[in-house]
Structures are given as structure tokens and as C-alpha cells.
Amino acid sequence: MAVYTDISEDELVAFLGEYPVGTLLSYKGIAEGTENSNFLLHTSDSAFILTLYERRVETSDLPFFLGLMEHLSQKGISCPLPVKRNDGELIGQIAGRPAALITFLEGMWMRNPTVQHCRQVGEALAQMHIAAEDFPLQRQNALSPEGWGRLWDGCRNRADEVMPGLAKEAGKDFDEIVGQWPSDLPSGVIHADLFPDNVFFLNGKLSGVIDFYFACNDLLAYDIATCLNAWCFEKDASYNLTKGAALLAGYQSVRPLQDAELEALPLLCRGSAIRFMLTRLYDWLTIPDGPLIKKRDPLEYLRRMRFHRQIRSASEYGVGLA
Ligand SMILES: Nc1ncnc2c1ncn2[C@@H]1O[C@H](COP(=O)(O)OP(=O)(O)O)[C@@H](O)[C@H]1O
């Protein structure tokens, strides 16, 4: 996240007047994150996160995101619980933006995740997939191949400003990945952005998952691909086979993968890598810099794309090694 929209104390006091959360003691903008504006609030009752939904979040999708958090939480998954307003609604408005108040989750995200963290993330991901099986709402993935196409059209002409040759290289990948994209694999509700900054740990144990604002219905194994990309590469862009093996073993200890999912894994990893390369590239080229805005490097994900291009089978990710 970041802070795209600032709020005044008066606005916040008026907003909180609609919620059974006591009186405001303090608030501050949170610089971490990418998509929305987040504030940490302390009230006389407790601590909360206030999220103002920004450009990539459609207001019509909020019942899906907030309902999913409620659903998962009721099923024992540790995630924030949206706070209901006095009138029973989950969504309010502040500074002209739709906004929600969610409970604060204790824990820290891991800047250098270990093999043990990766295993726990794999387990938690599979547990979420299973817990969401009976979630009644549906949301199409806005960042599936069709959505990537819109992003790519919006920035391919300027891609070489970030790296000479990027437009040609990514264009070839884009065509290959989209041309082979699978549709006949097990699907369900996926988190779709389970990066280390969205998973908290306390004393070495996974304590919670946040940021469900890309969640949608899509291929379950695509969520694993995103996790392999986000958790199992080192800073020098090398793939850590031990971490990959642990993440996959953690997942499979809860939900074993079908052969077709394993076969598709290299392509799903390539697809997930280009998806994050594209959102980062688009943001890099279109969002103005600001003190509370943190843009992410698209080339980090170009390096992932290059790695996955030469993978031939899921065993190269560590399937069956842990
Ligand atoms: N429920 C929560 N409990 C504790 N901290 C939170 C919670 N939700 C968000 N945060 C903090 O806000 C930051 C940004 O939140 P995130 O949902 O990732 O934003 P965005 O959707 O904009 O990327 C997180 O890295 C974390 O520090």
C-alpha cells in the first residue's frame, strides 16, 4: 500500500462516529503496500486498520473481499475481520472514497523468509482454498490473461523506457503464455497476491493473512505459482529449491495436487510472473512519485519470467523433494 488519499482528523472522527469502536486516540498513514490507502488507528476500544479503496478496486467488488474475510475468519483462518457500522453495513465513505475498517492483526511480515516460513505458507494457502470452497460469492479475476492484455496495451509503447528491449522480450512471452493458458484445472477462490508482506508471523508461527483485494475465482494452482514466485527466489534472482520444495510439500500436506496441475505449473509460474511484471510496469510508468508511495521493480519479475521459460517440469520447482 501507500497513502494516495490523505484524511483529516475531523473527517476521521465523523467516519468513526458510525462505528461501535470507541473514540479516536491516534492515527497514522502506513507507507507499506501498493494498492490502497491504509491508516493505523488506535481508539479507546482497540487498534484497527482503515482502508480507503483506490484505483484498482471496484466498489462493486467490496462485498466479495470483505465477505471473504468474514467467511475465512469464521472457518478458523486467521485474517482481519471487517467491522460492521452501527447500521450493519461494512462499507463507509471518507474523503470521497469507499472505505472499511478491519481488525488489526498482530505479527510481522518476513523480509527474509526461511524454509519453515515457506512450508507454513504452503499449508495456509491450501487451508484457505479449502475453507473458501463454500464461499457463496463469485468474482472473476480482473488480472487473468484478458486483464494482462489491457495492461500490456496500456504500457508496451513505453516499456523500453524501463529497459531497452523489454517491449520485444515481454511481448514474445506474453503471446506464448496467453496462447497456452489452461482453463480445465481445479478452480476456486484464490488469494492472488500472497506475497511475504501479506503474511504475518509471531514467534516463528504464521499468525495471519491480510490483503484480500485481489481475491477472485481462478485456478487454485495459479495461487501456488504466485507464492513460488514471491517466496522462493533469493535477492540475486536465483530460485531456492529447498524453499520451493517446502512450500509445495506444505500445500500438498493439506491438498494434494492433481497430475494436470503439476504439469501446468511451469506455465502458471510464467503467467503469474508476467502478471506482476505488468502491474509493476504499468504503475512504474503511470503513478507519480510521492513520499508515501512505494513502487515495485518490474524487472524483478522479468527475471522470474526468464527463469520459468527454461523450466520443463514441476520437479524442477522441488515437487516431491521435501
Ligand atoms: N489487518 C491488519 N493488521 C495489521 N496490519 C495491517 C492490516 N492490514 C494492513 N496492515 C498494514 O498495512 C500494510 C498495507 O496493507 P495492504 O492490505 O497490503 O495494502 P494494499 O492493499 O494497499 O497493498 C501492511 O503491510 C500492514 O503493515
Ligand SMILES: N[C@@H](CCOP(=O)(O)O)C(=O)O
Ligand atoms: N504484491 C504486488 C503488489 C501488491 O501489493 P500489496 O502490498 O497489496 O501486496 C507486487 O509485488 O507487485
